[in-house]
Every structure is written in C-alpha cells, then in structure tokens.
Amino acid sequence: MLDDVPHDNEVSPASRQQALLERVAAGDKQAFSDLYDEVAPRVFGLVKRLLVDHSQSEEVTQEVFLEIWQTATRFDPNKGGATTWILTMAHRRAVDRVRASQSSRDRDLKVGIRDFSSDYDHVTESVEVSVEHERVEKAMARLTELQRQAIQLSYYGGYSNSEVASILSVPIGTVKTRIRDGMIRLRDELGVAS
Template structure:
C-alpha cells in the first residue's frame, strides 16, 4: 500500500520521490523558508536519526548529532545543487560525516584518557593491557582508513560502521552497485596492505 503525506498542501507519496521533494524543500530552505525547513525535518529526521544511531549506537549522542545536522542543513542549504543529486542523499551524507566525526572524536578522547590514566594513576600495565591493545588496533584501523581515497573510505565506513548493505550504500551515495563493490574490494585490499595483513 502506497502511503501519502501532505506537505504545504501538496500530496506526495512516501517512496523514492521523497528525494525530489527534499531537493525542492532544500531550495526553499536556502531562501530562508522556515516552513520548508520544518517540512524537511518532518520528512527526513527519522531516516537521518536512524543513520546516525547506527553509526554511534549511543542514543543521546545521536540526538545531539541530529540537531547539529539540521543546523548545518539550515546554514548551508544554499550549497545544495539540485542538478547534482537528490536532496535526501545530500542530507544523509552530512549526517554520516557528522556521525563519523563524532566517533573519531570519541575514540581520540578515549585513547587520551587511557594514556593519561596509565601515566597519572599508576595503573598496572597488566590490568589495562587488553584495553590498550584494542585501542592501538582501533587507532591503526582509523589511520589506515585515513590513507584511502574518500570514495573507498566512505563505502567501507558505511558498511562496517553504519551496517549498510552494498545495495543500500549504492542508493545512499547515488552510485551504481558495481562501483560500490569495486570501491569496497579495492579499499579492503589497500587496508590489508597498509596494516601488513596478508589476504
């Protein structure tokens, strides 16, 4: 059954055309239309929150990032180019980048806390060895990911941190499925090489 919704008096199907509706709303938001912003939020906030929550897992942090995403959308809607992609994809890309930035910041904070805790508290190396080892491995993965080209890194992060299938990533990014498969294969190959792991 096809669901319909009414936005600004216009009936719109709740299917793939939401991307086109989002694009129209973003153009109006760029002109300072608060009603369009409210409609855009109603249209996309649950989907955006779901993406952020899949990356961050923590609900309260996800809610904070959701607010940051829509603030950025309000402030930068003028940069959206309707002829270059769907509005929904543009907003979801902002959300994904914000969520990944939060993960990186959180990991850096955890790593710093572990280092300071070992040094300042005189904690025995044996009692935190496993945590430190995991942090080091995580740091190596983040460093290795940073060496990848953006398209490969984005596909791998969406898959492994976001939990998206290759088909979902293709839709999210707006690229053919074959391209996503190639990016992931090449990215994994480079990661193995960067980390000194034999295939």
C-alpha cells in the same frame, strides 16, 4: 507560500523535499519547519543506529539540521536527491561523533597508562607516531589514484560504499574492488600479516 511547494498527492516525497530544501536555501523558515517534520525521523533513526546513545543521537540530529539551515545553498540536485544529501550529512556527522568518542577513549587510556607507568617517554611516543604516520603516507602514495581516492573517501571521509560510488559516479562494485585492492596493497606495503 505553501502553494509554492507541491502537495503530497501531486508529486513524490523526494520532489517535495527538494522543493522545500530550495526554499530553505532562500531563507524560508516555514519550509525549514516543513522539511524538518518530513525528514527528522529518518535522520534521527540513521544517527541512532550508528551512535546507539539516545542523547548523543538527539545532539547530532540537531547539528545536522543546523548544518542544513546553514548550507542549504550548497545543495545541488544534479548530484543527487535532497534526502540523500541530508542523510549523507547525517551519516558523516554520526561517524565523526563515533570517531571523536573513540579517540577520546584512546587518549584517556593512553594518559592512564602513561600516568601509571613511571618510565613513560614523550619523545619515544612522538617519534613512534611520526614514523607510523610517515609509513602510512608512503604506502598510500604507492596506491593508484583511483584506489587512494576510494580509500580516502571511505576511511577518512566516513562515506559508505554506495556514497563513495555516488560521489565518484561509478558503480558500487567498482568502489568495492578499488577499496579491496587498495587495502591489499596497503597491507603488503606496510608488511602487515593477513
């Protein structure tokens, strides 16, 4: 079985990782173990840079490798290398964890304020959230399709500018310009002071 995967001195690590990932897609447990040994330190390092917390970083790294095992058949070498695919997945999971933690803290704070305040009004809060959501949706609809796409991938999808460039198959400078112009237009549409 190990002869199916080229040895380190024969090909680049990227080619070896791609071959391993293809074998993982076929259900090869040994290939998964080998792939884990090769990329786990990089995955953990990326996740830890974003999360800082060691325990959460270990959890997210485990989640990433579970996702690799479950979705390896979706890997398309025509869209990028195996390592890029794996690290994109790790980045996305880490950003999701950061957002979930922040959202949880925000909810706890809001509940604390509500519980502290005797004149808290659920209806008013619901209306405010609904109106704000509507305003943002209308403002997003006024962007060009290219600006909206770049902003959604970056801010809602959690992708870095280089990942957005890769997904959209455009230069990174183009992505930065679309996001900058889109954010300026959103600011103007929403009437937010700069």
